[in-house]
Amino acid sequence: MLALLGRWTAGHRMFVLAGWVVIALAGAVFGGTVYDRTRSVDSLRPDAESAVAQARIDRLAPEGERVVAVIAGRDFNATALVDNASRVMFDIRAIPGVATVTDAYTAGSGQVAADNRSSLVTVELRPELSDAEALAVADRVAAALHRIDAPEVRVGGELLAERTFGEQAVRDAAVGEGVALVVLCGVLAVVLGGLLVGSLPLVTALGTVAATLLALTGLAAVVPVSEYAVNVVTLLGLGLAVDYSLLIVTRFREERAADREATVPDLLARTVATAGRAVLVSGLAVGAALAGLFAFAEPLLAAMALGGALVVCLATLAGLTLVPALVALTHRRIPAPRLRAARNGRGAAGGGLARLAGAAQRRPVLVAAAVTAGLAVLSLPLLGVTLANSDARSLPAGSEERLAYEAVERDFAKWTTQPVTVLIEANATDPPAAALLTRIRELTGEAELDVRTGLPPDVTVVDLRPAGPADGAPAQRLVRQLRALDAPVPLLVAGPAAELIDARSSVASRLPVAVAVIVAATALLLFALTGSVVVPVKALCMNVLTLLATLGVLVAVFQWGWGAALLGFQPWGALDLTTPLLLFVFIFGLSMDYEVFLLARIKEEWDRRTAQDRAANDRAVLTGIAATGPVVTTAALAVGIVFLGFALGDLVAVKEIGVGMTIAVLLDVTVVRGLLLPAVMSLLGAANWWRLGRRPAGHHGPGEPVRAGTAAR
Template sequence: MLAWLGRSAARRRYPIIVGWIGIALLGAVFGGAVYDRTESVDSLRPTAESTVAKARIDKVDPEGEHIVAVVAGRDFNSMALIDSASKVMFEIRGMPGVKSVSDSYTSAARQIAADNKSSLVTVELQPGLGDDEALALADRVAAALHRIDAPTVLVGGELLAERSFGDQAIQDAAIGEGVALIVLCAALVVILGGLLAGSIPLAAALATVAGTLLALTGLASAMPVSEYAVNIVTLLGLGLAVDYSLLIISRFREERAADRRAALPELLARTVATAGRAVLVSGLAVGAALIGLFAFADPLLAAMALGGALVVCLATATGLTLVPAIIAVAHHRIPAPGTRTWVWRRTRQPGPGSLAKLARFAQRRPALVALAVTAGLLLLSGPLLGVNLANSDARSLPANSEERLAFEAFERDFAMDFSQPITILIEGNVEEPAVRALLDDLRALIGAIDVDLRTDAPPQVTIVDLMTSGPATSDRAQQLVHTVRAMHPEVPIFVAGPAAELIDAKESTVDRLPIALAVVVIATAILLFALTRSVVVPLKALCMNVLTLTATLGTLVAVFQWGWGASLLGFQPWGALDITTPLLLFVFIFGLSMDYEVFLLARIKEEWDRRTGDDRGANDRAVLAGITATGPVITAAALSIGIVFLGFALGELIAVKEIGVGMAVAVLLDVTIVRGLLLPAVMSLLGRANWWPGRRRTAAAGSEA
């Protein structure tokens, strides 16, 4: 089947290329519309208790969006400040769509910081406003607040922060993709030895990304898609398309060098039958990992999983069709390794690559290398024990973002007195004895400062705001949520608020992680068994992937939670990782690790099948031969995909930067430490046991096959 596909790509090269050009053009024309259709997507499934509670509260006692401002830099009692602020507050109250204004100038609220130089203003909009209408009104409110005669006026709030997040995500994607494509183009020209040869993986990447944007545009009409999902999916598409293209090109050059008299269709048939098999298995493995995201049942992750599955299909399709078709057209412009070109100024004989040198070293001291590498990866994993996961808020925005500055000023000066409460909906009238007893129990809770009863709630329910000091998602707030949910009163209750949402997100992850792991592990093990006919090799691959994942996450904790190297990467840490980061990295790292694992194992299996002789010696020679043949393309692929990920690490959104840096670290660890040292060392230690229960074919049998 794959050999036929290779021959077809050679014989029908032009229709295939024209077809992909059409897809790319459609993506370029219509795919950009996805950025206009993206929206803020909940990170919790609809059945989560906090989500159900919020929906119930919004139905019986809806609240509008809140605009929060911190007025600072001048003594609160300054007459000029009081006069200016009072005029602005009355102006805002008169704006159509404004429900209420709470401030220390014209209302009874006393919202003044301890230094007497900062005050808090909260503006609530009318419930029921559409997104565009609410944002337009928020902009008018912000413009009025900025006219207050004070050195510093910082305006923020969830509504404005979400818009800033979306705008920054689009900007980061444009910068990340632009920088990555420019640097990647230069790197590919150097790696492949010519402008035309270097443009082949880039053409595949552009076709993949354009097709993905087109698919996401259609997807956005059926389900919510966030700007964050678009960023991550395009990042994955760029990396996979380049990886698969490099593997196909490398194998074609090898087949051409081995048989220069063979016809072009036959060369491409051999290329796609061998390297194409690795591409197909790799695509299936990455796709299986992405499907594991569906197990979490979160709208945000579901959109990423579906978008990721689309991009994997497109990357695999370009690798198996578009790349061979372009090779068929431009094969005479693809230089053999070591050939003198305008890029490679000197003729050189290809020697063993860096991975082959590392493999030789590992095979001479397999036990010592395996122990040292495992210990090193476990050491890097250490910080993961102290990980703090939280939902991203305004602190994930750039350090100079006004919405982030407003949030940090609120947390610093007002959170102790005006923290966002834990909202509790009680199914019953406030005069019922069971409800009154529950309110007394709530007031007696350790950590609760006050219980504010909402007077405008309908009579059949009671809504209270449980006030606590400190940040809205602090450990104290989370403990209060656990305590309230464990009370089991006589009347039904629902708990909402940021702390409840964070708890639900963590519990959802813990509950559904085994399902996701089972999906990914079983699917990957089956694919690797089909590739190698071995039970041991898939188990070993899974263990090494876990080491890569935990070492990467440990590094991210040190960088993004503890702040190691934060100034070098250009961000300010906020003391936590986004709760979706480990999940996404689990899928992407697992998938890309399998990518390189499949590339290596497919070739090692070829070498093993045609070798005879001493078991351990044949095994070691097969491993070394496979790494020697595939090592250069894996190194080139890792360099290329690392450029893509580092391009996204240049972005300002910390959540996107976490993914970009995490993937770059994972690729570096996986290609050098794991594939170069740990894999050959472990395979050398296991010897023939690597291939249990499969039987090694003889050389004659291999040739007959």
Template sequence: MLAGLGRAMYVRRVVVVVVWAAVALAGAVFGGSVYDRTQSIDPLPADAPAAVAQDRLDTLAPEGERLVAVVSGREVGSIELITSVTRIVYEIRAVNGVKEVDDSYTTGNRRISTDQRASLITVELQPALSDDDALRVAGQVSDALRRIDAPEILIGGALLAEQEFNDQAVRDAAVGESVALVCVAVLLIVLLGGLVAGLLPLAAALGAVTATLLTLTGLAGLLPVSEYAVNVVTLLGIGLAVDYSLLMIARFQQERAADPRAPLAELLARTVATAGRAVLVSGSAVAAALAGLLAFADPLLAAMAMGGALVVVLATVAGLTLVPALIAIAHRRLPAPRTRSRGPGLLARLAGFAQRRPRGVALTAAAGLLVLSAPLFFVEFGNSDVRALPTTSESRRTYEATQARFDDPPRQPLTVLVEAAPDAPGMPQLFDTIERMPGVSDVFVRSDLPPGVSIADVVPDGAEDGRPARQLVAGLRALAAPAPVLVAGPAAELTDAGRSVSERLPLALAIVVVATGALLFLLTRSVIVPLKAIAMNVLTLLATLGVLVAVFQWGWGAAVLGFEPWGALDLTTPLLLFVFAFGLSMDYEVFLLARIKEEWDRRTATDAAANDRAVLAGITAAGPVITTAALAIGLVFLGFVLGGLVAVKEIGVGMAVAVLLDVTVVRGLLLPATMSLLGRWNWWRPGRRTPAEPRSLAADRA
């Protein structure tokens, strides 16, 4: 079937390229509008306890968005400052959409910094405002606040921070994509030895990415599309399309070199039949890994899975259709594979070393990966908040100023809701108990509520979603009360997100492991090889996460990467890295194993070294492609390190580390070492009493 597809791409090469060009043009013209249609998606499932509590609060006692302003740079008792703040505050109160304004001069609340040179102003908007209306009113309020006669005015709050997140995500995607494309283009032109050969993989990448953006634009009218899904599209689309293109080009060059008189249609048929099979298996493996995200029932992860799955499918289709068509048109401009006057490539040299000392290399490589994973014992997870914005962000600077300069800065409390009247039996004792609980800084019982409901705001000690606050959530939910105790707030959301991940992780793992294991079994007809591949990919992932803890939680190298650590990893980072790193590791695994299996099938097991020869021959043939692909995709991921969002940097650094470890330690050392140790047992499968003997290609085809 795949050979027939290769011949069809030769016959219809012009039509295929024209269709893809039209799709790319439409995607470039209309697909960009997806950035204007993205939405912020609630990271919690609708049935999470914190989400249920927040929905009930929004019904009973809705609150509007809040803006926080830090007015600083002059003595707070200055007559000029007092006059200016008072005038502007009364002006803001008259703005349609403003519910309440709190300041140090007109409300009697003393909100002065410890150095007496800054004061706080908080503005609450009307709860009924839509998102667009809230942003419009916030703009009016911000304009008024900036007219206060003070040297420095910082304005922030959750609404403005969220808008900055969205804008920064779009900028990060644009910068990362642009830098990645330029760097990858230069790299490919140099390594592939020509302009056409270097730009061909980028043409496939642009086709896959623009087609996905066009599809997401259409889906945005039916389903919520996250701004982070757009980043996922660019990240995966460029990387996978380049990988698949390199594999197809390299195989075509090898087939042409082996049989220079063969018709072009036959060369493309052989190329798609062999490399195309690896592309199809690899794309299916990455898509299966992304499907694992759906098991978490997380709306944000589901949005990312949707965008990622789309680009994987389209990158695979581009690899199987657009790339062969482009090769058919530009085959004369593709140079012959370079002869290696200096001996075998990097992976082949590493593999030869590993095969000479398989036991020592396997133990050392595995131990090294485990050492890199050791920081995971100290990992802290959190939801990205304003601290994940760049240090130049005004919302972040506002937050840091309130936390550093004020004894009692505004903090989002835990909100406790009980469906019982405040004077119901047991309720006064409940509030007394809450006030005495460890980790409670203050308790404010609300009034003016509907009958039969009690609500209290509980201010925790320390960070809003820190470990003490999360422990407090568990204690509050366990309290004896006339009705179940519902708890909302940042710590409650993080607690529920962590519990949801831990509960659903086995199902996600099962989906990914079973699906990829089955695909590798179909590729290799072996049980041992897929199990080893999964185990090695897990080692790579654990080592990568350990490095991320050291870099982003502990701050090792933070100055070089241009960020300030906030003491935790984003909760979604390990999940995204799991599917990305697992999927892309399978990418290289498939490339290698497909070639190793070919070499194994060509041999007869006349001696014990047949397995080692097949492994070394496969790595020697596929190694240059994998090395080039790793360099290219590494540049893609490093392009996203230039972004401002810490969460995006985590993914970029994590994937670059994963690719580096996978291509050197795992593919170059651990894989050949373990295959040498197991010998022909690598190819065992149920139903045989002894290890499977290799068969000839003729027998395979029969």
């Protein structure tokens, strides 16, 4: 089937290219509007307890967005400052859409720092404003606040921080993609031996990204899509498109070198039948990993899973159609490969990966033990990981919203920290509710509770303010204690700490389902590819080692701050809660990418061997790695460049993904695929192919009989 597709694509190359040109142009014209359709997406399911409680409170007593500002650098009591700031506060109250203004100049709030040189202003907007209207009012408020004659006026708040996050995401995407494409162009031209052949993966990547943006634009009309999701999805699309292009182009060059008399349609038929099969299996494996992400059912992750599924389908389609069409069009300008695979299974000429594999096969026990131990050591920091929801601290260090957030947390936390909110479905004077309030006072040590007023008589809402950050350890401990109470009336707990606990609980409860989906799907795909039940288990174990080691390094870098100055960010003491989940999916997907590339070729070599013994296994492994090593190494280098381009961005959450994927790719292609895989396969010997089933000597597996000389390409 795939051979027919390759032959048809070669014969209808202009038709295929025209179709992709139309898609790319549509993506260029309409796909860019996806950023106008993106919006903030909740990271918590709507049926979580904290989400249910907050939704109920919002219906009973809706609150508007808030703009906060810190006025600093001048004595609070300076006459000129008092006069100037007071006039500004009255001007802000007159702005349509402003509900209340709380400040120390005109409202007597007392929100002045201990050094008497900074004060806090909180402006609440009307709750009925739409998002666009609230942003317009917030901009007018910010402009007015900046008229205050003080050395430092930092304006922020969640609304403005979210907009800055979105705008920075767009800038980071532009910079990341631009840098990656420019560097890739040079690297691929050098590695593949020419500017034209080096540009083929880039053309494919651009077509895939344009098609992805177009698809995401349509998706945004159906489900919420965030700017963060667009960044991550385009990052994945770039990496996969480059990988698949390299595999097809490299295999075409090998097929042509082995049979110079064959026609282009015949060569592309063989190319797509072999390398195309690896592309298809890899795409299905990455798609299965994204299905696991969808199993978490969180709105943000679900949107990323849908977007990722789109980009995987498009990258796979491009690898099977666009790349062969481009090769058919430009085949005369594609140079012959400069490296030959091993001719005898030893002394491999397949590049650095083959040399590593040869060394691993000579001392398989030592290499397997050393690599496993090394990866285990790298994963140790994961034991102390802290996961939290990103806030303004994930913005660039110099952004005004982050500076405002840090100033508020430093000097005014006792006034602004979001509380742990308790919703009691009863009147506070009813005996059961009164008894419950007494138990809450005893639990918190508070003499008086902050009970909200103006609510219906059958509802009581209490705000509690434990020490520390809104989602810190004391607040989380209080949430757990409140939920553990044997309440005589319905009780729900909301607030940042409750949301974080609910998010972690949701992930933990659904993680087994996600893991089961990914493991089962990838194991079945590898079994279909190799016919072995041992190879899939080995591959999954190695993927887990890569994932754990990568996450351990990320904890050391982003939570502990190792190398933070070099990477240009300020650590905030935690990883974003979604980072391990996304890396779990993407690392599994791309690791399977390289696993499939190598195993497909190793399996071909094994099928060619007359003797089905340990020696034949070792020769098949080394020859397969020698043949595929250059393309896997080049693909890893290219993907590493793509992810490093995104690591240059200023958003810490995106930087975590970029750095994490770069580390994972480097670990996977060097120590895992270059050392651990051949060492373990050498130790297992012919047992690797248990339940594979014997085939006649010289059989090529699915496809055509072996041609003379093909075993040593």
